[in-house]
Amino acid sequence: MSRLSRWLRGRQLLxxxxxxxxxxxIDLIGRHRLAPxxxxxxxxxxxxxxxxFERVATQWSMLGETEPHxxxxxxxxxxxxxxxxxxxxxYDPRHSGAAVIETFFARNGETLxxxxxxxxxxxxxxxxxxxxxxxxxxxxxxxxxxxxxxxxRDHLAGAGLANVNWRQLRAxxxxxxxxxxxxxxxxxxxxxxxxPVIAAMLERxxxxxxxxxxxxxxxxxxxxxxRFAVKDYLAGSRPPDRNDLPRNMEMxxxxxxxxxxxxxxxxxxxxxxxxxxxxxxxxxQSLTFFARKGRADA
Numbered sequence: 655m656s657r658l659s660r661w662l663r664g665r666q667l668l669x670x671x672x673x674x675x676x677x678x679x680i681d682l683i684g685r686h687r688l689a690p691x692x693x694x695x696x697x698x699x700x701x702x703x704x705x706x707f708e709r710v711a712t713q714w715s716m717l718g719e720t721e722p723h724x725x726x727x728x729x730x731x732x733x734x735x736x737x738x739x740x741x742x743x744x745y746d747p748r749h750s751g752a753a754v755i756e757t758f759f760a761r762n763g764e765t766l767x768x769x770x771x772x773x774x775x776x777x778x779x780x781x782x783x784x785x786x787x788x789x790x791x792x793x794x795x796x797x798x799x800x801x802x803x804x805x806x807r808d809h810l811a812g813a814g815l816a817n818v819n820w821r822q823l824r825a826x827x828x829x830x831x832x833x834x835x836x837x838x839x840x841x842x843x844x845x846x847x848x849x850p851v852i853a854a855m856l857e858r859x860x861x862x863x864x865x866x867x868x869x870x871x872x873x874x875x876x877x878x879x880x881r882f883a884v885k886d887y888l889a890g891s892r893p894p895d896r897n898d899l900p901r902n903m904e905m906x907x908x909x910x911x912x913x914x915x916x917x918x919x920x921x922x923x924x925x926x927x928x929x930x931x932x933x934x935x936x937x938x939q940s941l942t943f944f945a946r947k948g949r950a951d952a
Contacts, residue, residue, distance in 0.1 A: 682931065685936065685939075686876055686878075686939045689876060692876065692879075692880045692881060692907070692909070693881045693882070693883065694880065694882050694907060694908075695849065695850070695882055695884050696849050696850055696908070697850065698850035702850070702884050702888065703826060703850050703851060704825070705888060706847075706848045706850060706851050706884075706887075707847075707851050709891065710798065710846065710847050710848070710851065710904075711798040711799075711823070713903075713904070714797075714798050714799045714802070714846070715798065715799045715800060717799065717802075718799035718800065718802040718803075718805075720734065721734055722734070722779050723737050723744055724737075725903070726778040726842070728903070728934075731743075745781060745809070747784075747785050750781070750782045750784070750785035750786075751774065751785055751839055751841065752782070752785035752786055752789045753785070754841070754870070755772075755786075755789065756789075758870055758926065758942075759868075761926070762925050762944065764868070764925070764946070766789075769836045769867075769868070770792060770836060771791070771792040771793070771834075771835040771836045772789070772790040772792070772794070772835060772837040772838075773796065773832065773837070773839070773862075774793060774794070774795050774796065774840065775796050775838065775843055775859065775871070776797055776840055776841075776842070776843025777795035777796060777797045777802070777803070777820075778797060778799075778802050778806065778842075778843075779802055779805040779809060780795070780806030780807075782839075782841070783795050783806055783810060783818060784809065784810055784813050784815060786839065787818050790817075790837070791817060792817055792819065793818045793819070794819045794821060794832060794833060795820050795821065796821045796823050796832070797821075798822065798823045798824075800822060803820055803822055806820070807820060819833070826855070826858070829858040829862070830858060832862055834862055834863070834864050835862065835863065835864065835867065836863075836864050836866075836867040837867060837870065838859050838860075838863055838868070838869040838871060839871065840870075840871040840872065841872045841932065841942075844856075844872070844873040845873055845874050845933060845940070846903065846904055846905065846906070847906060848882060848887065848906050849882050849906055849907065849912075850884060852873065853908060853912060853916065856908075857916055857919070860917070860919075860920035860922060861920060863920070863922075864947070865949045865950045866946070866947060866948075866949045867947050868946050868947075869922065869943065869946075870943070870944050871942070871943055872930055872932055872940060872943075873907070873908055873943075874905070874907040874908075874933055874938045874939060874941075875907055875908060875913065875939055875940070876907055876909070876938070876939035877907050877937050877938045877939070878937040879937070880906075880907055882906065882907075905933060905938070913943060917945060920947065921947055921948045922945045922946065922947045922948070923945060923946055923947075923948060924943065924944075924945045925945055925946055926943075926944045927942070927944070928941065928942045928944075929941055930942045
């Protein structure tokens with residue numbers, strides 16, 4: 655275990671995943687530095703991307719109907735039958751998206767107060783949406799699950815927040831119809847989509863981002879032993895089963911080089927990238943990207 659890992663452990667700053675990894679004898683710092691390449695297919699025909707997206711939308715729509723809060727934070731105390739006893743903890747604003755956004759902007763000397771609109775990709779049940787609605791005059795909250803969106807609307811209505819534009823994502827083409835925005839924010843969302851879908855989402859959202867606007871999003875870029883081939887995946891996949899959803903919540907990656915390529919194509923310049931460990935599994939390398947789109951007159 656590295657000196658930094660011991661220092662963090664002593665100050666109880668390592669997340670639960672890190673503590674589990676420590677028990678298993680895994681040093682988190684630099685663990686993928688000498689890792690081999692992974693076979694991860696990004697390109698897919700339009701019909702294939704449609705099928706991939708529909709599978710994800712079906713799965714998360716079912717989760718929204720059965721385990722809406724647990725699907726956002728997968729801890730036993732957020733299961734439907736006992737969630738009410740832990741609701742305050744779940745919605746604790748100290749762990750909200752706004753706190754993450756404010757930290758990244760402040761740390762990098764970027765001006766947050768001038769931004770008026772934020773798009774949240776994967777708003778879920780509104781856990782971060784409420785904090786975003788207090789931070790920005792306008793929020794566009796997007797999700798594939800009608801049940802998640804319904805709970806999110808109720809949560810924000812109960813908080814007296816009415817500055818959110820709710821959008822259900824029924825197909826990838828719906829991204830093209832979204833209004834423009836000044837900040838893209840997303841956590842715990844992209845990782846549940848196959849790589850061709852992640853790439854398509856980022857490409858379309860980058861196009862909708864206003865010149866001079868920012869993006870702050872998390873996704874895994876590597877996983878030990880990960881492999882994705884479109885035809886193999888489609889041939890071996892089966893329709894989501896309502897009774898088997900928790901055990902089969904899919905996790906995917908998009909290689910870091912692909913993220914940078916999509917940024918270059920959209921004229922987006924990286925400001926900071928931080929390893930975040932949000933998937934909760936040491937096999938994954940997950941990163942939070944903070945970047946800004948160039949202005950047309952620059």
